[in-house]
Every structure is written in C-alpha cells, then in structure tokens.
Amino acid sequence: xxxxxxxxxxxxxxxxxxxxxxxxxxxxxxxxxxxxxxxxxxxxxxxxxxxxxxxxxxxxxxxxxxxxxxxxxxxxxxxxxxxxxxxxxxxxxxxxxxxxxxxxxxxxxxxxxxxxxxxxxxxxxxxxxxxxxxxxxxxxxxxxxxxxxxxxxxxxxxxxxxxxxxxxxxxxxxxxxxxxxxxxxxxxxxxxxxxxxxxxxxxxxxxxxxxxxxxxxxxxxxxxxxxxxxxxxxxxxxxxxxxxxxxxxxxxxxxxxxxxxxxxxxxxxxxxxxxxxxxxxxxxxxxxxxxxxxxxxxxxxxxxxxxxxxxxxxxxxxxxxxxxxxxxxxxxxxxxxxxxxxxxxxxxxxxxxxxxxxxxxxxxxxxxxxxxxxxxxxxxxxxxxxxxxxxxxxxxxxxxxxxxxxxxxxxxxxxxxxxxxxxxxxxxxxxxxxxxxxxxxxxxxxxxxxxxxxxxxxxxxxxxxxxxxx
Amino acid sequence: xxxxxxxxxxxxxxxxxxxxxxxxxxxxxxxxxxxxxxxxxxxxxxxxxxxxxxxxxxxxxxxxxxxxxxxxxxxxxxxxxxxxxxxxxxxxxxxxxxxxxxxxxxxxxxxxxxxxxxxxxxxxxxxxxxxxxxxxxxxxxxxxxxxxxxxxxxxxxxxxxxxxxxxxxxxxxxxxxxxxxxxxxxxxxxxxxxxxxxxxxxxxxxxxxxxxxxxxxxxxxxxxxxxxxxxxxxxxxxxxxxxxxxxxxxxxxxxxxxxxxxxxxxxxxxxxxxxxxxxxxxxxxxxxxxxxxxxxxxxxxxxxxxxxxxxxxxxxxxxxxxxxxxxxxxxxxxxxxxxxxxxxxxxxxxxxxxxxxxxxxxxxxxxxxxxxxxxxxxxxxxxxxxxxxxxxxxxxxxxxxxxxxxxxxxxxxxxxxxxxxxxxxxxx
Numbered sequence: 001x002x003x004x005x006x007x008x009x010x011x012x013x014x015x016x017x018x019x020x021x022x023x024x025x026x027x028x029x030x031x032x033x034x035x036x037x038x039x040x041x042x043x044x045x046x047x048x049x050x051x052x053x054x055x056x057x058x059x060x061x062x063x064x065x066x067x068x069x070x071x072x073x074x075x076x077x078x079x080x081x082x083x084x085x086x087x088x089x090x091x092x093x094x095x096x097x098x099x100x101x102x103x104x105x106x107x108x109x110x111x112x113x114x115x116x117x118x119x120x121x122x123x124x125x126x127x128x129x130x131x132x133x134x135x136x137x138x139x140x141x142x143x144x145x146x147x148x149x150x151x152x153x154x155x156x157x158x159x160x161x162x163x164x165x166x167x168x169x170x171x172x173x174x175x176x177x178x179x180x181x182x183x184x185x186x187x188x189x190x191x192x193x194x195x196x197x198x199x200x201x202x203x204x205x206x207x208x209x210x211x212x213x214x215x216x217x218x219x220x221x222x223x224x225x226x227x228x229x230x231x232x233x234x235x236x237x238x239x240x241x242x243x244x245x246x247x248x249x250x251x252x253x254x255x256x257x258x259x260x261x262x263x264x265x266x267x268x269x270x271x272x273x274x275x276x277x278x279x280x281x282x283x284x285x286x287x288x289x290x291x292x293x294x295x296x297x298x299x300x301x302x303x304x305x306x307x308x309x310x311x312x313x314x315x316x317x318x319x320x321x322x323x324x325x326x327x328x329x330x331x332x333x334x335x336x337x338x339x340x341x342x343x344x345x346x347x348x349x350x351x352x353x354x355x356x357x358x359x360x361x362x363x364x365x366x367x368x369x370x371x372x373x374x375x376x377x378x379x380x381x382x383x384x385x386x387x388x389x390x391x392x393x394x395x396x397x398x399x400x401x402x403x404x405x406x407x408x409x410x411x412x413x414x415x416x417x418x419x420x421x422x423x424x425x426x427x428x429x430x431x432x433x434x435x436x437x438x439x440x441x442x443x444x445x446x447x448x449x450x451x452x453x454x455x456x457x458x459x460x461x462x463x464x465x466x467x468x469x470x
Numbered sequence: 471x472x473x474x475x476x477x478x479x480x481x482x483x484x485x486x487x488x489x490x491x492x493x494x495x496x497x498x499x500x501x502x503x504x505x506x507x508x509x510x511x512x513x514x515x516x517x518x519x520x521x522x523x524x525x526x527x528x529x530x531x532x533x534x535x536x537x538x539x540x541x542x543x544x545x546x547x548x549x550x551x552x553x554x555x556x557x558x559x560x561x562x563x564x565x566x567x568x569x570x571x572x573x574x575x576x577x578x579x580x581x582x583x584x585x586x587x588x589x590x591x592x593x594x595x596x597x598x599x600x601x602x603x604x605x606x607x608x609x610x611x612x613x614x615x616x617x618x619x620x621x622x623x624x625x626x627x628x629x630x631x632x633x634x635x636x637x638x639x640x641x642x643x644x645x646x647x648x649x650x651x652x653x654x655x656x657x658x659x660x661x662x663x664x665x666x667x668x669x670x671x672x673x674x675x676x677x678x679x680x681x682x683x684x685x686x687x688x689x690x691x692x693x694x695x696x697x698x699x700x701x702x703x704x705x706x707x708x709x710x711x712x713x714x715x716x717x718x719x720x721x722x723x724x725x726x727x728x729x730x731x732x733x734x735x736x737x738x739x740x741x742x743x744x745x746x747x748x749x750x751x752x753x754x755x756x757x758x759x760x761x762x763x764x765x766x767x768x769x770x771x772x773x774x775x776x777x778x779x780x781x782x783x784x785x786x787x788x789x790x791x792x793x794x795x796x797x798x799x800x801x802x803x804x805x806x807x808x809x810x811x812x813x814x815x816x817x818x819x820x821x822x823x824x825x826x827x828x829x830x831x832x833x834x835x836x837x838x839x840x841x842x843x844x845x846x847x848x849x850x851x852x853x854x855x856x857x858x859x860x861x862x863x864x865x866x867x868x869x870x871x872x873x874x875x876x877x878x879x880x881x882x883x884x885x886x887x888x889x890x891x892x893x894x895x896x897x898x
Contacts, residue, residue, distance in 0.1 A: 073659060073815070073819075075820070078819055078820040078821050079820040081820070081821045082820035082821045082823070082824040082825065083820075083824075085824070085825065086821070086825075087821060087825040087826070088821050089657060090657065090658055090659040090815075090819070091659060092658075092659025092660070092661065094659075094661045095655070095656075095659045095660055095661040095662070095723060096656075096659065097656060097718070097719070097721055097722075098721060100656075
C-alpha cells in the first residue's frame, strides 16, 4: 500500500528531478488527526450580490467551527458575519499583500441569476485563487437548477459545475474543489457537509457536486467531537481494507460498530471489532437467510440499527467473452443484490431507527465502466440505481441513502494490479495519487452524521477528481 | 454630567507654524516654542500680567531637565508668574488631554480660566547616554572607595559612546508606529490611492485656509516661518503615486506622502467659564462639551495600535445622545492617511461594530466634505504634543463662524490610546 513514487517526489532531490523531467508531482495531502480543528488557516467568504441567500448560514457555520474568516467589504456579507457574531477580517483584492493566503475559498453563488452574472464568480475567484494554500479547499454553493425561478438562473447555476470542476484541476498542491447545491429551506442543513469539505477529512474528494435538501429531520444539536455517540452501525465486509477503515472511523465518531464478514474472515473481523469496542457477526450476505439473521441480531442485541454501510464487495475480473456465469452472478449477488435484500428485511421489521443512514459503496467503475470488469461495473452502477430508486421513499421515513464511489484507493486489491495499470490509476487524477481507505471511511462518516439529514440521494466520488468517468 | 458642572468656553487658540524636523526650528527648544506660543496667546487676548487659573501643557519628547517645562514656559512668558502650571504627557493625545484637564477644572469650578497646550521638537531631541555607560556612571557615583571606583572604570568600553536616541517605536512590540499602521491598513484592506487622495485633500484644504486668510488669527509667525513648512499646495495624487512605500515592505501602501513627517511646533488654547469670558469681554467661539479616552490591546489581542479612537467615539456619542452623522465638522488627526481610513471603515463595518464595539448596528459613514475642512496633520505636520491645540483652536473658529452645530475630534496616540472630544457652537 506504499506509493514509493509519491515518497520520492516529496524528497528534495526527487522533487527536483521529477519536476525537471515533467513527471507528475503528487503533493502530500493533509489528513485529519483526532483533536484537530476543522480548518487551520484563513477562510475567505464571498457572495454573489444581493440575491445570495446563504451568507448568514455560512457565517454561522464558520463561526461554529472557529474559523479565521475574511470577507470582501460587502455590506450584506459583513452584516451576515456580524449577525453570526463572526469577527471576520477584510480582504480587499486591490490592497492585499501578495503573501495573504487562504486555506479555503467559500463562495455563495446563489445570487447569480443569469450567465452574465457569472462574472461575479470571476470577481471573487480571480484575485483569490492563486492564494489558496496547500491542501486548501474551494467550495461553491449554488441553487439546484431545478429549483431556480426560471431558465436564465437555472442555466447559470448549472454552469457552476463546469467552474467547480475546472478549478479542481487548476488548484494544485492537494487543494480540492466542490459544488454544493443547496435546496430551498435547506439553509440550516449545511454544517455537517461544510465541516467535512473544509476539513482534511475530505482530502481525496474533489470535483464533486453534492445536493443538500431540507431533510426530514432538523439537523438538531450535534456533538461534533462524537457525532455518532449512542448509534449502532452495521458495516458489511468489515474485516479488512476499506470496510475495516469505515468501522474504525465510525467507532472513532462514537458509534457501536457491528462488523459483518464471511466466516473464513472471522478472526480478522473479530480483531477489528474488538479493538474498536464493537461486536461482530459472521455471515455470508448471499445466503438465503442472511437478511433475517442480520435483522435478528440487530434487534435482539441492539434493538435496531442507525447506520447501515453496504461495503461488502468482490471482483471477479474477466472480459465479458471469457467470464463464466458464476463469475457474473456472484459479483452481482454480493455487490448489489444483497444490499437490497438486507434493507428490505430491515425496513420490513422496522429495525432501522428514525434519522437512520444507509450508505452504499459504488465505484468509479460503476460510473465510467472498466474493461475486464463488466460484472463489477454493472453491480456498482446498480448501487447508484439503488440510491436513486430508494432514497425518495426512505426520505419519508427520515432515513437518508447515499453512496460513495471510490476511485483508486491504496488497498490489497489495488496492490495486486500490474504496475503500469496501477501507476496509471494512481496518477490520472487531479491529486496525482491514490486515496487511502480512510478517505472513503471519512466520507461514509459524513453521510452517517446526524447532521447530514439533508444529504440524501447523493453519489459522491472519492477519487481525487479522477479523469475516468468525469 | 455633574449637575453642578459649568459650561466650558473655548475662547481661541494660537500656534506657531509647524516646521519639519531639522528645519527652521532646528535649534529651538520645547521651552522656546511653548513660551513663544503662550506669548502669542497673551498678545491676542490681552492677558499680559494676568493670573490664570492654570496652564497645562506638555511634550512627548522631553529632556530630563524639562521636568517642569510648562511652568518654566509660563515664567518666561508675559503671563503673571503667579499662574500655576503643570506638565501633561499622553503621547500624541497630549494637547487634547491637556484641554480636557483644564476644561474639567473649569467645569467643576476649581478654576475660571486656563490655557491648554502642547509642544514638540524632533530636532532638538533629547539624547541619553548609552544604557551600559549610564549603569557604570551611576555605580561610580554610589561607590565610596577609590579602588572600587578604579575597578568600575575598567568596565568602560568604546561602544558605550554610542548614545541612546529616542525612537518612534512601541516598547512592547518593537514596531514603529508606521509599521503598526501598515498592519492596520492590511487588516482593513486600505489601498494606496485612497490614502494619497486623503493626503492631497489635507494639503489642499490647508493651503486654501492660508490663502483665504482663515489661518491669520490662528498662526503666529516664528523664526521666519509664516506657514507650515510641510504644506505642499500643489500636491497631487499623480505626484504622490510616484513615492516609494516606507512602511509595510516593498508592496506597502504607506509613503512619506501619506504619513505625517517628524515635525517641530507648539500650540495653545484659552479656555474659560462663561462668566470669565463675559467679564473679560472675550467672545465665546465654542463650548468644549465632552471628552472620552480609550485604550486598545494591540499587544495581545491583535487590535490595531491606532484604533483606540474608534472605540472612544461611540461611547462619547452615546453619552451625548448623538449619532455619528450629527456633526458639522470632523477633526480626525491624520497621523497616517491609513489611520483615518481604517477608523472610518471600522465605523461602517457591521462586524467591527457588533463584535468589537458590542453594538447592534454600524455607526455608519460620515460626509467626507466635513472632514478636516481646514487641513489636517498630513498637510500641517504633526509635532506630537501640539496637534491637540491646533485642532481645538481650528474647530472652535469653524464652529464660531458657522454659528451653530457640533464638531467631533478624534486623536490616536502611541501605546494604543485615543483621545476624543465633542465641541459645539454657542447658541442662545
């Protein structure tokens, strides 16, 4: 799981040589350390004119996370900051010294009502974009085009996706870029999402579009140090790799983790869960009675479950012409059929508690398609279908359903790849490196947060803005 | 206000033209300048041989021998030697603070009239012996035995010849006032052009005041100087734009053109009760209504060194039931153009006004056409102790001419201090 090239580039000599011969320069990404603040450098907050509707909620969140904030001398923004009791500094692009730097640029683009007015985005980013620090964050907030008052606004808001993705490719040194579409009445649902995207927890997530809705449940008061305290989380495929990392991060956030894996992995599984103070269940999720066994266990031991992470997945790679029926069906059964069966059982027996969270694990292969992985790509696209098909119905029960779609993540699975394919996978993204299991786990933990009630129906890639499927 | 307090009248003021450092006043001492200024006031108001209630004045840069600078100046003046006097020192707030002190005594009935003033020379500056040398010399003085004295003399070193020259820097930060202001300008995003524009306006307003004869009864020529030496009537934004920054590094916005130069000069104002003014048949130019000082923690809390007036003024406004916009004249001391602009921006800023001042809403903007209408420190220069008297006298005259209305004074000072005051025109 070591990326020796990245290590080499981050030595003085390695950097010199690789830069001279034009090789990619994977930066060291900042990652979250327990006890660390959400963001460690100055945040520049901007807005796009009088129709911007998020200045106040943004100021409120930035105040809550203790960020050091600056704004342009704009009356509405300054008033919003004052209302939020945010002691924000002033950024005047015409007078700012060259060494003024920002850890994050947060731009409320909801005031942009036409493509002409997109110029306001240029006005905000032009003097600021080259001031972004390493592992910095660019976050644009817009209004979902479907929610816009008319075509001109809808077109302009849709255009923000292009801006956000292009910025993701322009900002170097580990900085990321996101677009958050905030639906009407969702203004108070921003905090969990902003905390995630401002912090190093989102180190390997870039170029994403996330939709935030009003949510079935009020975000309520969240203990951000231990947001999942008192929650029970089922994680399938938890014995190792990404699953173990998910179990670990959910436990760090306070959840009791019930790890699930197949019987042959029981030793590794119990090692993970006992270390985390959780419990485990050995089962094959494709067994006919597995959903009932899982539901029984959760109801008997924990009176239900709050978070279900359908992480268990396998690959059986072969080109379609050479793939056996079994290779096909087993991948489909584990990766996409089992999650449906488990959920059906859990909901029928009312085992998922109110404000519950279901998280699927898709893949960039499910978005882009991957040669030699027709079965896997199909199953992972199916996970996206699962999110799309079920999230509206679950929203009525106060349950969210989202999926992560990992790109190249450094695991035993990717370690087994041939060198050339592995190197291509690693480097072909805006961050020029593979992600870590923890990057996927942090994204799952954001979905799982009680503060993420407004986040449902999203598929968020954890891929460093991979070129594949983009 | 104390119900027994009396109204305090400002009867007028006088000053000598301000000179640049090492200019015409290079060899004039603080005492020379203050005495000349007192005498000019004496001449103007017929105070020769008069016993006044008190004279309060001071200087920022002072020789140790000038421990009784004001009293010595009174004794050298044409005032009656029985007039008591004392020294005041509050950095650049000295002149206005002296005015507050005299006014308060008048208000309380402790005195009926008094002079407040200030003076400073940056040319005839005190130079102290080297700190190492001073220690040796003091020890020598304390030592009784000859062998002990000889031993001490072996501690003398050539390097100890280098004297201690007073520096314009903050003892607790080591930064000069200009460097501190550059930090403020950065915090508030103050640009070069707006600073240069303010400087040009200051020069132009002052030049117009001289040209129209408005300054004639405020300034008394001294040592051949008739107008402020720093004044550049033909100053323009284009010319100022050519100057290199002197504070805030190579890309700084502060230049010699939009910062006040070191200067020499003195000023004094005559204050009295209404009765005293009537008895002496001297018209009242204005009333000194109220004053407020403030300090800021620029050492630990990151507030700007020269932002204290931004805190003092709101208190003063509240106590007097006034809004920031209720004034016909604003006299904001232009230590640096950036200081004035930071202060104005702070009052307009919802964040500053709620977070730092604890108010519900910003104080708002002022009409810039009412700001330093007869010139400011950028044009006139700024002998530290003399600026307060310059401003009080000019504002009193402006209010008297207008016949109604109010004026607001704001002076920032080293050490994170601010001295502010309200004056109003006499009305029936």
